[in-house]
Amino acid sequence: VKTAPHETLLRQLEAHLQEELGAQERLRSLLADQEPALAEGRAPDVVACAARFEAELALARPRTERRRILLAALERAWRMEPGALDLGRIVERAGEDGARLARQRTELRRSVADVQRRARRCARAAAGQSAVLSQALELLVGARAGSDADPSGCLVDREA
Amino acid sequence: VGLSTEIGLRSLLAARAGLETVGHNLANVNTPGYSRQSLVASSAAPIRLRGLLQGTGVSIGLVRRTVDALLQARIAAQSTSVGRAEGKLSLLEGLQAAYAGPGGVPQLLQGFFGSLSALSTSPGEAALHANVVQSGRALADQVRELRAQSAGLAEDALDEMRGHVDQVNLLAQELVDLNRRIGSLEHGGSPANDQRDRRDQALVELARLVDVQVAEDERGAVRVQIGGRLLVGSDQAWELGLSVSGDGKSFQFHVGGSSQIAALAGGKLGGLAAALAGGLPDASQQLDAWARALILEVNRVHSTGVSAQGPFTRLVGSNALQDVDGDGDWHDVLLSGAGLPFEVQSGELFVNVTELASGELERHRISIDASTTSVGAFLDALNAVNALSAHVDGQGRLHLTAAAGFGFDFSSRLDEHPDEAGTFGGTRASLATYAAGPFGVASGDTLQLNGPAGPISVTFPAGAFAQNGQASAQELAAALNADAGFSAGGLVALAVPSSGANRLVIQTQAAGVAASVTVTGGSALAGLGWSAGAGAAGSAAAVDVKLSGSYAGTTSARLVFRAMEDGVVGGAASLLVRAFDESGKQVGEFDLGAGYQPGSSVEVAPGVKASFGAGALSAASGDFFQLDLVGDSDTTDALVALGLNGFLAGIDAQTIDVDARLQAAPELLAVGLSGDGADAANVLRLLQLDVQGSDELSGLTLGEGYGELVGIIALEVQSESAALDAEQFLLESLQGQREQISGVNQDEELVRMIEHEQAFAAAAQYLRVVNEISGELMNIL
Numbered sequence: 001v002k003t004a005p006h007e008t009l010l011r012q013l014e015a016h017l018q019e020e021l022g023a024q025e026r027l028r029s030l031l032a033d034q035e036p037a038l039a040e041g042r043a044p045d046v047v048a049c050a051a052r053f054e055a056e057l058a059l060a061r062p063r064t065e066r067r068r069i070l071l072a073a074l075e076r077a078w079r080m081e082p083g084a085l086d087l088g089r090i091v092e093r094a095g096e097d098g099a100r101l102a103r104q105r106t107e108l109r110r111s112v113a114d115v116q117r118r119a120r121r122c123a124r125a126a127a128g129q130s131a132v133l134s135q136a137l138e139l140l141v142g143a144r145a146g147s148d149a150d151p152s153g154c155l156v157d158r159e160a
Numbered sequence: 161v162g163l164s165t166e167i168g169l170r171s172l173l174a175a176r177a178g179l180e181t182v183g184h185n186l187a188n189v190n191t192p193g194y195s196r197q198s199l200v201a202s203s204a205a206p207i208r209l210r211g212l213l214q215g216t217g218v219s220i221g222l223v224r225r226t227v228d229a230l231l232q233a234r235i236a237a238q239s240t241s242v243g244r245a246e247g248k249l250s251l252l253e254g255l256q257a258a259y260a261g262p263g264g265v266p267q268l269l270q271g272f273f274g275s276l277s278a279l280s281t282s283p284g285e286a287a288l289h290a291n292v293v294q295s296g297r298a299l300a301d302q303v304r305e306l307r308a309q310s311a312g313l314a315e316d317a318l319d320e321m322r323g324h325v326d327q328v329n330l331l332a333q334e335l336v337d338l339n340r341r342i343g344s345l346e347h348g349g350s351p352a353n354d355q356r357d358r359r360d361q362a363l364v365e366l367a368r369l370v371d372v373q374v375a376e377d378e379r380g381a382v383r384v385q386i387g388g389r390l391l392v393g394s395d396q397a398w399e400l401g402l403s404v405s406g407d408g409k410s411f412q413f414h415v416g417g418s419s420q421i422a423a424l425a426g427g428k429l430g431g432l433a434a435a436l437a438g439g440l441p442d443a444s445q446q447l448d449a450w451a452r453a454l455i456l457e458v459n460r461v462h463s464t465g466v467s468a469q470g471p472f473t474r475l476v477g478s479n480a481l482q483d484v485d486g487d488g489d490w491h492d493v494l495l496s497g498a499g500l501p502f503e504v505q506s507g508e509l510f511v512n513v514t515e516l517a518s519g520e521l522e523r524h525r526i527s528i529d530a531s532t533t534s535v536g537a538f539l540d541a542l543n544a545v546n547a548l549s550a551h552v553d554g555q556g557r558l559h560l561t562a563a564a565g566f567g568f569d570f571s572s573r574l575d576e577h578p579d580e581a582g583t584f585g586g587t588r589a590s591l592a593t594y595a596a597g598p599f600g601v602a603s604g605d606t607l608q609l610n611g612p613a614g615p616i617s618v619t620f621p622a623g624a625f626a627q628n629g630q631a632s633a634q635e636l637a638a639a640l641n642a643d644a645g646f647s648a649g650g651l652v653a654l655a656v657p658s659s660g661a662n663r664l665v666i667q668t669q670a671a672g673v674a675a676s677v678t679v680t681g682g683s684a685l686a687g688l689g690w691s692a693g694a695g696a697a698g699s700a701a702a703v704d705v706k707l708s709g710s711y712a713g714t715t716s717a718r719l720v721f722r723a724m725e726d727g728v729v730g731g732a733a734s735l736l737v738r739a740f741d742e743s744g745k746q747v748g749e750f751d752l753g754a755g756y757q758p759g760s761s762v763e764v765a766p767g768v769k770a771s772f773g774a775g776a777l778s779a780a781s782g783d784f785f786q787l788d789l790v791g792d793s794d795t796t797d798a799l800v801a802l803g804l805n806g807f808l809a810g811i812d813a814q815t816i817d818v819d820a821r822l823q824a825a826p827e828l829l830a831v832g833l834s835g836d837g838a839d840a841a842n843v844l845r846l847l848q849l850d851v852q853g854s855d856e857l858s859g860l861t862l863g864e865g866y867g868e869l870v871g872i873i874a875l876e877v878q879s880e881s882a883a884l885d886a887e888q889f890l891l892e893s894l895q896g897q898r899e900q901i902s903g904v905n906q907d908e909e910l911v912r913m914i915e916h917e918q919a920f921a922a923a924a925q926y927l928r929v930v931n932e933i934s935g936e937l938m939n940i941l
Contacts, residue, residue, distance in 0.1 A: 020937070027930060038923060043916040046923050053926040060933050071940070086940045109941045116934045123927035126920045133917035136183075137910070 006077040010094055010101065013070050017087075017104040020063065024111040026056055031118035038125040046126075181223055182909050193361030195225040195902035197353055225353040228901050232360050235898060236367040236374065238891040240426040243368040245884035247431025251317050252439055252877045258309040259443065260870045265306065268299040269863055273850040276843050279831065283840035284468060289826040296807065296818045303451050307813035310444045311408075317432050317440070318404055318411065324369050324429050325402045325413075331366045332384070332397035335359060339381035339394055346380050370400075371426030387422030389415035411436070439876055444813070446869045451813035453856035453865060456502060456800055457849050462807035463799035464570045464792075465830025465842030471514045471567025472560070478803030478819065480556030481535055490552060491536030495528060498535050498556075500801040501811040506530045507795030508716065510788075513547050514567045514835075521575045522546060523788050528796045538798070558802050570799055571842070572716075572790035573833035574707045574768060581656045583663075584721065584785040585703025585729070585775035587671035591679065591696040592782030593633070593689050596661035600687030601636060602628035607682040610695070612650035612668050612675055618643045620684065631687070633662035640666070651677060657786050659720050659742045664688060665782075672698045696781035703729055703775035705785055710833065710841055712767030717789040718742050719765065723777035730758040730774050737777070739764065752777065765789050805830060 030052050037045035075085050078093060087105045091098040181197050188194040259265075275295040279288040338359040345352040359382065366372055366384065373385040381394035391398055398416030405411065411433070413422040424430045482499035485492060496504040509526045526541040527533075535552070542550035547566035551559050562568045583590050593599070603622045608615065624639040625631040633655035640646045640653035650669050655662040668675035675698030679690045705721075724736040732753045739748035750762050758774035768789065777783050800806060807829070810816040822828055832839025849862060857865035 027934075031930075034923065034927075038920065041916060043919040046919040047915075050919065050922050050926055053923075053930070057926065057929055057933070064933065064936065067940070088941075105941055109938070112934050112938050112941065116931060116938065119927045119930045119934065123924055123931065126924035126927060130917055130920035130924055133913055133920065137913055137917060 006074060007097060009070060009074050009077060010090070010097055013074070013090065014100055014104065016063070016067055016070060017101065017108060020067075021104065021108055021111060023056070023060065023063065024108065024115050027115045028111065028118065030056060031115065031122055034122050035118065035125070038122055038129060041129060182913060186909055189905075193357050193364070195227045195353070195357050195360075197223050197225050223351050223353060225351075225357065226902050227356075227360070228898070231894060231898055231901065232364075233374070235891065235894045236364050236372065238887065238894055239364050239367040240371045240430075241887045242884065242891050243370075243427040243429075244425075244431035244434070245880055245887050247428035247433075248435045248439070249431070249877065249880040249884055250320075251313060251432060251435035252873065252880055254313050254316070255310065255440060255443055256870075256873050256877050258306055258313070259447075259873055265299070265302055265866055266863060268295070268302050269866065271295045272299045273847060276847050279829075280840045280843045280847060283831045283843060284837040286827060289829045289831070292829060293818055293822050293826040297823065300808065300810075300816045300818055303447070303454075303813050303816050307444065307447055307451075310440060310447070314436060314440055315408060317436050318402075318408065321402055321411070321429055321432050324432075325400050328366060328369050328386075328391070328400045328429070329397070331362050331369075332392050332400070334362050335366070335382065335384060335392045336395060336397045338362065339392075342380050343394075352380075367427060369427045370424050370429045386415065387413060387424045389418065389420070389422045391415055439873075443869070443873055446872070448812040448814070450857070450862075450865050450869055451816045452502075452811060453854050454862055455806075455808045455810060455816060456797070456856055457854050457862065458808050458846065459800040459806035460794070460797065461842060461845045461849065462830050463805040464572060464794055464833075465805075465845070466569045466571050466573070466832055466835045466839075467828045467830050468832065468835070468837035468839075469827060470516070470835035471512070471562070471569040472805070473562045473567055475560045475568075475804055476553075477558040478806065478809055479801060481552055481558065481802070482556055489536065490539060491534050493535045494531075495533050495535050495538050495798065496530040502797055502801040504528065504530055504798050504801045505796050507797075509796050509798050510570060510572065510716075510790050510793040511542070511545050511548065512569050512571060512573070513545055513562065514569070515547075516565055516567050520577075520580055523575065523790075525788075528798060530796075558804065560804070567835075569835070570793050570805070571833040572711065572793040573841070574709070574711060575788065576707050577705070578707060578787050579703075579705045579785040581654055581665065582667070582702065583654075583656050583665050584705055584723070584783050585699065585772075585777045586667075587675075587699050587702045587775070589668040589675040589677045589696040589698040590665055590781060590783070591667075591677050591690075591694065592656070592665045592784060593663045594782050595689055596658045596663050597633040597636075597655075598627075598630040598661075599633070599636065599664070599684075599689075600629050601625070601631040601684045602687075605682065605684040605687065607640075607684045607688075608680045609646075609649070609651065609666070610676075610678040610680055611646075612670060612677075614649065615680070616645050616649040616651065617682070618646050629687075633664040636664045636688075658784060659718065659740070659744070659786070663782070663784070668698060670698070673700050674698065694780065696778060697776075699776045701775045702773055703777060704773040706771045707764075707768060707787070708761065708771070709767045709769045711765060711789045711791065713765065713789060714791045716791045716793075717765070719747065719787045719789065721764070721785050721787065723779045723783040725753075726776075726778045726780060727753060728774065728776045729772050730754065730756050735777060 030049060034046065034049040034053075036042075037049060071085050072082060074080075074090065075082055078085075087101070091102045091105060094101060185196050272292070272295045275288070275292045279285070279292050282288055338355050342352040342355045342359065345355065363372065363374055363382065363384070370386050372391075374382050376382050377394060379394065382392065383390065383394065384392035386400065389398070391400060400422070401414045401417065403412050403414065413424050413429075413433075414420070415422050424433060479500055479502075481490075481493070483490065483493055484497065484499065506529050507527075509528060511524045511526060513522045513524065514520065515522075524545045526538070526545075528538065539550050539552065542548060542560065545568075547563035548568050549561050549563070553559055560568065579586065581590075582588055583592050601620060603620050603624050606617060606619045608617045610616070618640055620631075620636075620639050625635050637653035637655045640651075646653070652667050652669055654665040654667060656665050666677055666679075668677050676695060678695030679685060679688075679692065681692050685692060719739045719741060721737055721739050724738050725732065725734055727733075727735040729735060729752045734751060735753035735756075736749060736751055738746050741747050748764065750756075750764070752762075752772055756762070756772070759771050761769035761771050764770045764787070768787075794800075803809070806819050807822060808816060809819045831843050833841040851861060853859040853861055854865065857868075860868060
């Protein structure tokens with residue numbers, strides 16, 4: 001039985017989405033680890049998470065490229081303008097063949113939205129921490145360079 | 161959005177708290193006792209949102225100080241050891257500086273001997289006498305000054321201790337304040353890190369001053385005990401007090417006004433207390449002992465010398481005798497137990513009495529038994545000396561006075577004319593018994609003689625002898641001289657000392673070759689050891705024994721020289737003279753016959769030379785003379801103990817000084833042994849003290865004795881210094897460990913901040929990429 005070209009492409013797209021779901025799950029897990037490390041200022045944990053991010057993002061780029069190729073192939077199969085397809089239209093055009101894709105799309109929307117929400121929170125925390133530290137460093141390093149304070153020091157009562 | 165903002169705010173607050181902590185650490189990077197602090201943060205409690213548990217960011221837990229309590233306790237204990245060594249060393253170093261400083265006792269001692277050396281070459285020079293007295297004063301002044309400095313050091317140490325006690329009380333009060341603040345803060349749930357750091361630091365400062373036992377109670381308050389007494393409670397301090405005795409020689413510590421003594425062994429207070437109780441008194445005692453040895457040795461020599469002014473006519477002791485039972489009777493007070501500052505020992509004291517006009521010397525030996533001789537017996541013995549009287553005044557001082565025309569001294573000088581009686585070849589005819597008494601003569605016995613005026617017969621009268629058959633030479637001489645015929649016959653009888661007793665000598669009153677005496681018979685002949693016909697003839701020239709030099713022996717000796725042959729000195733073929741000691745043992749022999757040049761010197765004893773004139777000697781006439789050789793004229797130390805003719809007054813380092821009599825009249829310095837202004841024999845004896853070991857200093861010389869004293873102090877300083885180095889090293893090592901654990905490293909803190917900043921910046925960058933990728937994905941969903 002000879003399969004129509006768009007049907008093959010739809011199966012490939014299902015596999016790709018399944019892979020993307022897995023990647024989003026890993027990002028969620030990463031962000032879940034990153035968030036407290038950032039909030040608590042645990043720099044070593046933040047650095048460790050960054051390394052995992054780097055590996056994950058390295059995988060994301062070829063995945064995005066494969067998705068673009070798949071969508072372009074479907075557009076050619078369905079004689080559509082380039083960039084006209086999104087996952088909603090693909091599910092509509094696929095009809096009964098798109099049932100699985102529809103489930104995957106819903107699941108992926110929820111997952112990506114969660115990742116985006118977490119990433120925004122983390123980004124805000126990281127930027128805030130970084131800004132405060134930059135400011136403090138500027139103050140401290142500047143003050144130390146031109147300091148003529150008594151080197152013997154004095155006990156500073158932080159409660160006071 | 162609200163939750164997101166709150167999470168971001170919490171995060172920023174956490175970062176700010178962390179930064180404050182880092183800033184606090186950096187501000188206290190050089191603060192002693194500060195412990196590095198760190199922020200303890202944790203995840204904030206999640207909330208349920210749209211059916212999901214949603215994280216709410218970070219919450220700040222507490223600011224914790226990094227400290228090792230055990231290490232802190234070890235630092236406090238080690239500070240106690242360091243403090244103790246510091247306290248002890250500070251006092252010992254002061255002592256060493258005083259005792260071994262330049263221009264001190266060793267130099268002045270050498271200066272004193274140097275002045276004696278100069279005087280020895282010109283003993284008659286008055287300026288040099290004054291110089292010796294002056295250098296002696298400088299030495300004595302320095303010794304007294306040194307002793308006073310020791311006392312001053314003790315006073316300084318007590319002042320320092322008072323200062324430390326004040327510090328202890330201030331720290332104790334501060335600890336109580338800190339206990340209260342820590343309790344208050346921690347009870348309210350706030351950390352009291354800085355207060356705890358300060359309290360730890362105060363405890364280390366306290367431990368440096370005194371050994372402490374510290375315990376922390378369940379409320380976080382420390383209780384501090386010192387010397388077994390509570391100094392600091394949870395909310396009260398008790399005052400440490402130092403009470404010093406009126407004389408400043410003893411002290412005690414009390415806590416809280418209690419009468420019970422707090423025994424402080426460690427810290428600076430413990431170290432100073434140990435040095436005050438041990439090292440300082442030891443050094444003072446040793447200096448006292450050394451000064452005492454100096455006084456004793458110098459006075460032993462000086463008291464037996466004679467000044468250029470000649471023998472004394474009057475002398476008063478400077479040390480007082482005590483009539484211990486107060487009954488006014490000196491016969492029941494032992495001389496050795498009469499409270500004299502120096503010990504009187506068993507031995508002999510020689511007293512010389514000189515007839516000032518003729519220079520004739522009479523030497524007396526007084527034996528003293530330390531266990532039996534009373535002050536009264538000693539006075540009796542002195543009063544028994546011809547032309548000398550002795551008494552003790554109301555202040556207990558001994559007065560010695562010579563009869564008019566006489567002088568006395570205690571020197572060991574030679575009697576330059578030992579044959580005053582002319583029994584050894586004098587110009588008068590002289591017949592001596594061959595042995596010393598007692599003699600087997602009794603009342604009623606007779607003696608017939610041929611004298612210059614013809615035959616003489618003497619009958620010894622009843623009562624002439626205390627014990628018939630045991631007649632002494634003195635009794636026989638007295639009986640013969642009392643006989644009118646004997647004296648009228650041109651004869652005289654003498655009792656002449658010989659080996660501890662006396663021989664009877666019968667001499668003609670006239671001298672010259674015509675003078676002769678012969679015993680011809682009588683019942684007393686046998687008892688006297690003579691045989692009929694024994695006799696002697698006078699001579700135109702006397703043998704005239706003259707002595708020179710000084711006796712080099714250390715022990716006193718009495719020698720009897722006897723002519724063993726008859727003949728003229730320098731003329732007879734052989735004219736042997738033999739020397740016998742007191743036991744009768746021959747100890748020497750020399751020939752005054754043809755080989756001897758009359759007037760030349762013959763060594764008759766170590767250091768003693770004798771010359772003999774060209775007179776005639778006769779063994780048959782019993783020619784002899786006695787020579788007293790005195791090694792040490794006062795083996796009893798009675799002169800030093802009584803303070804008679806001493807150079808130094810005083811009894812120890814506190815009282816030593818040059819005798820006031822010499823300060824007023826330096827010419828009274830006992831430079832010689834004879835009273836001759838050119839005689840420097842006693843100065844030479846004094847000079848010997850520079851190199852001669854002293855029994856009082858275990859055989860060391862005076863210089864060595866002082867050197868040992870300084871050496872002991874130096875050894876203690878060295879030992880304490882080494883101990884301090886070791887303790888200090890250990891303390892620094894512990895402090896180094898503390899720095900690693902609790903210290904703040906400014907660079908590390910900054911590096912830590914930079915790392916944090918970079919990590920957060922990198923995270924922000926990745927998250928931006930995540931957002932971009934997620935956004936692109938969301939666009940196609």
